[in-house]
Structures are given as C-alpha cells and as structure tokens.
Amino acid sequence: MRRAAALPLAALALSGCTVPTFGASAGDTTSSRSVYHLWQGFSIGAAIIGTLVLVLLAWAILRYRRKGDAIPTQYQYHIPLELTYTIVPILIVFGLFAATMVVENKEVANPPTKVTIDVNAFQWGWKFSYPGTNAVVVGQTTQTPVMVMPVNTDVHINLTSTDVIHGFYVKAFNFSRYALPGIDNQFTFRAVNTGTFFGQCTQLCGLYHSLMFFKVKVVSASAYQTWLAGFTNSAAAQAAAAAQAGQSATYVPTKVTNSSGVK
Ligand SMILES: [Cu+2]
Structure with a gap:
C-alpha cells in the first residue's frame, strides 16, 4: 500500500x-x-x-x-x-x-497598446485591418487569411461580426471568443514566440463554417514594420496599384451560396 x-x-x-x-x-x-x-x-x-x-x-x-x-x-x-x-x-x-x-x-485586461487590429468575422471568412495604416487582409473559406502581429508586444484586438455569431479561436493561444454582431469584443494578446499558428471559427455559422480558417503569424517587431510598409502609403497609390492588378481597391467579400440558396 x-x-x-x-x-x-x-x-x-x-x-x-x-x-x-x-x-x-x-x-x-x-x-x-x-x-x-x-x-x-x-x-x-x-x-x-x-x-x-x-x-x-x-x-x-x-x-x-x-x-x-x-x-x-x-x-x-x-x-x-x-x-x-x-x-x-x-x-x-x-x-x-x-x-x-x-x-x-x-x-480580459486591456492595457494601452501601440498595435491594434480590427478583426471582423463574416460568412465565411475573416478581415484583419490595422487602424492608422493601409494594411487590410481579408480572405474567406479556402483562402485562409493571415493575421500578422509583432512578438513581445501587446496587441489590442477589436473583434466584431458582420452577420451571425462566429467564434475566434487560436489553439496555440489557448483563446476563444465569440464574434457577435453589434458587439465590439476587446482583448489583448502578447505573443511570446514567433511562428505561424492555426485559427478557426468555432461557432456553427452556416454552410462553409467548416472552412472558416485563418492563421496568426507572429513576427519580430522589425519584420512587422516591413510587412506594414509593404502596403502602399496612400489610398490613391493603393487604388492605382489595384487598378493595375485589375482588381477593385476595396475588397468586397462575395458570399458563397449554393444553388438552393441555403446559407
Ligand atoms: Cu463562423
């Protein structure tokens, strides 16, 4: 015994x-x-x-x-x-x-931060915009958009939803939060390691919920600045570049619907 x-x-x-x-x-x-x-x-x-x-x-x-x-x-x-x-x-x-x-x-603490990311969930994708800069990343279903953020830095996240309830979940961050229409959910991440981490929607939100993936890429502070600088510095230049690439400057996510119209 x-x-x-x-x-x-x-x-x-x-x-x-x-x-x-x-x-x-x-x-x-x-x-x-x-x-x-x-x-x-x-x-x-x-x-x-x-x-x-x-x-x-x-x-x-x-x-x-x-x-x-x-x-x-x-x-x-x-x-x-x-x-x-x-x-x-x-x-x-x-x-x-x-x-x-x-x-x-x-x-749920929200200390003052230098970096803010607006995360918007929609059927069926994610939009990551960086207020005060021109950086916007948006992608849906199989496009798996990437949210870039600097390491060892407090990053403030404003989480919203355009349509229905979604779940913002990053496994490596042990973190999950609802994205609710009409509600601005706020929290702060401070990543301690660089790397690319898997994220997905964790709330059944419609037809392509199962494809509502994204990635979080944590990079060094200098790599983050370089990445931000990669976005053109004025809206006019951005529009010109987009026109050259044959795309619309403002990306409007198109909803994927099947023939029965079920969302
Ligand atoms: Cu969703």
Whole structure:
C-alpha cells in the first residue's frame, strides 16, 4: 500500500520536479500561460483530493468492514464533522473561483497598446485591418487569411461580426471568443514566440463554417514594420496599384451560396 502510494511521488521527483502538463499546452502568449498554470493547479488539486477520497474510502471499507451482528456506534448529528464536510468544500470552491477570477481578469485586461487590429468575422471568412495604416487582409473559406502581429508586444484586438455569431479561436493561444454582431469584443494578446499558428471559427455559422480558417503569424517587431510598409502609403497609390492588378481597391467579400440558396 505504501509502496503504491510512493510511486506517483517518485515519478514526480524523478521528472526533475517539472509539473506535468495534464494534457494541456502552455501556448504562445502570456495569457495562454496563465490559463495553462491555472489548469495545472486545478489538476494537482483534483489529484490530491481524489487520492485522499480513495484512500479514506479504502480505509473505511477495510477498517470498518462487518465483523458481527452488533449494530456499530452511530455518528449522525455529529455537528463538528458535518460543519467540516460543509465548510471545507465551500473553501475549496472559493479558492478555485478566486484563482479563476485572477487569471480571467488578466485575460480580459486591456492595457494601452501601440498595435491594434480590427478583426471582423463574416460568412465565411475573416478581415484583419490595422487602424492608422493601409494594411487590410481579408480572405474567406479556402483562402485562409493571415493575421500578422509583432512578438513581445501587446496587441489590442477589436473583434466584431458582420452577420451571425462566429467564434475566434487560436489553439496555440489557448483563446476563444465569440464574434457577435453589434458587439465590439476587446482583448489583448502578447505573443511570446514567433511562428505561424492555426485559427478557426468555432461557432456553427452556416454552410462553409467548416472552412472558416485563418492563421496568426507572429513576427519580430522589425519584420512587422516591413510587412506594414509593404502596403502602399496612400489610398490613391493603393487604388492605382489595384487598378493595375485589375482588381477593385476595396475588397468586397462575395458570399458563397449554393444553388438552393441555403446559407
Ligand atoms: Cu463562423
């Protein structure tokens, strides 16, 4: 019994005291890491309480198994015991709630930022515009538009929807938020690693919901400036370039409909 109990502890000690992931990922933003640590805390708490309950159950079953026909000592209306098993779980729930609030407040905090991206979801794609610049990226279904953002920088996101409810989800950021028509959802990302991360709509929003993909590309601050500079500097120049390329300067996303007209 003692040896069996020592096994998980030994495993933990041998792993160099690194806390297990419990199936989650630390992610690539500061807030994804807070969420990850919260998850680790919850998992460790659950493991401790689960183990305690199992050990006490086993102990009660073995120690107080039936030994004869005599009625055992009765313990109902044992006020201190009843108070303990009411108050202890309430304290645990308050602890979990407080820890969640701390992390959640960080998650929805909106510190002043230098970079802002307006993210607009529509059936069935995404538009990323960068206020104060000419940069606009828009794409739908199989076009998988890319949201470029600088690393180690607070990036403010304004999330809106043109038509129905969509879900803005970036797996590597441990982050999901509804894009709601008429509501401006705001949050801040601070990516800690460069890389390209997968994102998608997580709210069933119509025919091509399953193709409503995007990517988040986190680049160095200088690469971000270069990328921004790649967009022409005046609306007139942009229109001229677009005319040269045989396109309209303003991209109007065309809705994909099937013959039955079902959206
Ligand atoms: Cu959607």
